[in-house]
Amino acid sequence: MHILIVEDEPRLAETLRELMLEQRYQADIVYDGADGIDYGITNQYDLIILDVMLPKIDGFQVARQLRLSHISTPILMLTARDEVSSKISGLDCGADDYMTKPFDSGELMARVRALTRRRGEVLSNIVSVGDLSLDCTSRTLTCGNRAVQLGFKEFDIMRLLMLSAPSVVTKESLITKVWGVESDAEDNNVEVYISFLRKKLTYLDSHVYVSTIRKVGYSLVHTQ
Numbered sequence: 562m563h564i565l566i567v568e569d570e571p572r573l574a575e576t577l578r579e580l581m582l583e584q585r586y587q588a589d590i591v592y593d594g595a596d597g598i599d600y601g602i603t604n605q606y607d608l609i610i611l612d613v614m615l616p617k618i619d620g621f622q623v624a625r626q627l628r629l630s631h632i633s634t635p636i637l638m639l640t641a642r643d644e645v646s647s648k649i650s651g652l653d654c655g656a657d658d659y660m661t662k663p664f665d666s667g668e669l670m671a672r673v674r675a676l677t678r679r680r681g682e683v684l685s686n687i688v689s690v691g692d693l694s695l696d697c698t699s700r701t702l703t704c705g706n707r708a709v710q711l712g713f714k715e716f717d718i719m720r721l722l723m724l725s726a727p728s729v730v731t732k733e734s735l736i737t738k739v740w741g742v743e744s745d746a747e748d749n750n751v752e753v754y755i756s757f758l759r760k761k762l763t764y765l766d767s768h769v770y771v772s773t774i775r776k777v778g779y780s781l782v783h784t785q
């Protein structure tokens with residue numbers, strides 16, 4: 562778990578980091594709003610703890626800017642201000658939760674766990690590329706209002722292609738990851754499953770198709 566702390570009071574920032582470390586969460590600290598935006602956009606965090614009163618750019622603006630940049634990382638706002646109005650603007654600008662200082666560390670950690678759990682479920686269950694989404698729990702591939710369930714091998718292959726898209730996945734890497742290093746599966750085993758997947762994509766009427774890169778492997782490509 563990787564957390565960004567945006568807090569200009571060094572002692573409080575350090576206390577927060579220690580609380581996170583006790584839960585084995587790794588935390589980065591930045592001390593102003595500009596760095597908050599910069600770090601939030603360029604790194605993948607599981608949660609951002611964001612103070613409101615910050616040098617350069619305030620916490621509300623930081624949250625708004627991150628959401629405008631399509632960063633969906635959960636944001637927990639932390640502030641000395643306890644008026645109802647600042648709570649509303651905090652949630653309005655894209656924060657997911659809100660706590661006022663001084664905070665109780667037990668309550669803070671409970672909220673951190675709740676926010677990161679929600680995130681984890683979303684991340685692990687659904688993979689999307691173009692108009693396709695793959696539910697990794699039910700192995701269901703959906704496009705618009707059509708859905709098909711994939712077999713185990715089809716699912717493993719599709720998931721790898723989707724996670725790598727638009728990059729090419731080599732046949733070798735598919736064999737190793739789907740059939741295992743020790744298996745005697747061959748290129749034509751892969752080809753058979755790719756043809757199953759292509760039929761399913763045709764049935765789904767998806768704009769995404771499996772492109773063959775001769776003698777190398779496959780990649781997922783969009784048509785318009």
Ligand code: CA
Nearest residue numbers: 569612614615
């Ligand atoms: Ca502050």
